[in-house]
Amino acid sequence: MALEDLSGTDLPEEAIDEASPPDDALTTEDLDQVVLYTVDWSVQSILERIGDSFNINPTFQRRDAWTISKKSAFIESLMLGLPVPQIVVAEDRRRGRFIVLDGKQRLVTLKQFAAPDDNFPTFKLRGMRFASELEGLTFEQMQTSLTGGEFADSFLSQPIRTVVVRNWGKPAVLYEVFIRLNQNSLPLSPQELRQALYPNAFTRWINDRSSESEPLHRARRTSTADFRMRDAEMLLRYVAWVTRFKVYRGNLRQFLDDTCEEGGSAWESQGADHFEKIASTCETGIDRTFEIFGDDAFLRYDGEKYNRRFNIAVFDLMAVALGDTNLSDEAVSANRDAIRAKFEELCAEDEDFRKSITATTKSVTAVSERFLTWARAVEEIAGVDLRITADVEALTSDN
Structure with missing residues (x-):
């Protein structure tokens, strides 16, 4: 099953409506069919699947929302075993993939840092608060350094909790979940x-x-x-x-x-x-x-x-x-x-x-x-x- 990615100063927007508001046609019966389960994928497991069973669309690179400092903080949290936000995906058995409802930027960051390619160029860690000895290093440099190798191993083995939405039935259900995930954060x-x-x-x-x-x-x-x-x-x-x-x-x-x-x-x-x-x-x-x-x-x-x-x-x-x-x-x-x-x-x-x-x-x-x-x-x-x-x-x- 493939995992597909999702989730300057401009004028404030005068919103007369949302392009995808909650669907009034949804009923509690629609939501009753939804099943949730959790799985813990290690960073190594996720990286091995990207480009194979996980499909992270490289076009999202042009819409990169995170700064290098924010990406570095996320990587540092994983290396230190600190909690990171869960990823929320919807299982789409018809197409053999997962749709990412929350966590796209985290998955893109993992790919960029630890398995870069032409579409996902790597970056050097910046603004490290605790692992200061890793400042300015790429993942490849970490793996070959005396002090960084242990951090690299910890990073790869770190599990990331993932919530999977199954039996969602119709897209309106996913829009409802998507909106609720984001209503207390930056609107997406x-x-x-x-x-x-x-x-x-x-x-x-x-x-x-x-x-x-x-x-x-x-x-x-x-x-x-x-x-x-x-x-x-x-x-x-x-x-x-x-x-x-x-x-x-x-x-x-x-x-x-x-x-x-x-x-x-x-x-x-x-x-x-x-x-x-x-x-x-x-x-x-x-x-x-x-x-x-x-x-x-x-x-x-x-x-x-x-x-x-x-x-x-x-x-x-x-x-x-x-x-x-x-x-x-x-x-x-x-x-x-x-x-x-x-x-x-x-x-x-x-x-x-x-x-x-x-x-x-x-x-x-x-x-x-x-x-x-x-x-x-x-x-x-x-x-x-x-x-x-x-x-x-x-x-x-x-x-």
Whole structure:
């Protein structure tokens, strides 16, 4: 059974909803089927399985959340036999693997330090509090040194307690567990869980493409890939809205999950070029939004000023409408002031539009309202037809 990995200053986020909230459809019966058991794997055992039965995805290297000092402290704890946090995984018998719900960074650190390769470069221990004689050493140097060999042996034999979730039934159960694991710590993006649940060429592309996208990072006011994968979720949302809006039914988590699954199937028939064109239109929409709004891009207007918190609903609207291939750069430049003024007018004077920007995505009406109102406004100003308008109208006619 394989084990798959999961788990700069930016603008604070004005969250109107969570992309993967607790699923209201879950019942106690769903949770009653879940079985938990524990197993203690030694560090040596884990290292021997990585790359074989354990699959730690090297793309997560670009989203490394821990500093060298934090990694070194974790390694030192293992060498000294001090307690370390447990790892929580979900057993997926259908695919013969484990999905990591909590502990990805610890597993990546083990791989980097004790079994490095081209994808997982090693590091030298830094900031050692007790084993100061190991300061500045790699694991290989430790093993060959007089003082480090004993520490290396202790490290390899140290057990790591792992909680295994079995019989979880459906992904919604794992999302519930995932959220509860993280609600008292740094909030993590459920996109990490989504990547593990739907491992295919499309989700790998979402991860890689977003990590390299300067416009996506600029939108979030960061300079590098976000270790919580918020940039990946932004790109995924964009792909979902522009390709599958007509099938949205008010469950954003399921909508994005299905997009990952269908994207994997479409990848085989349409290839990377198809999705690369979509990503390019997303980046065009971001660039045009900055051209129009400057430092106020992707912020909500309250009638007097822009709220200084990134708003994901505004991002969706701007990227989708302004990235439309029917809208030319010339039309954007010529109507820049009018487009900005219209957005401020809608936020200040259109109560339905203003509420729709802060409403939960569980409301199909609110989601449709905000997309349709903004798309029609841009159409009227620029004198073009936007593709999203027909998709939203098709959705509303079915409901």
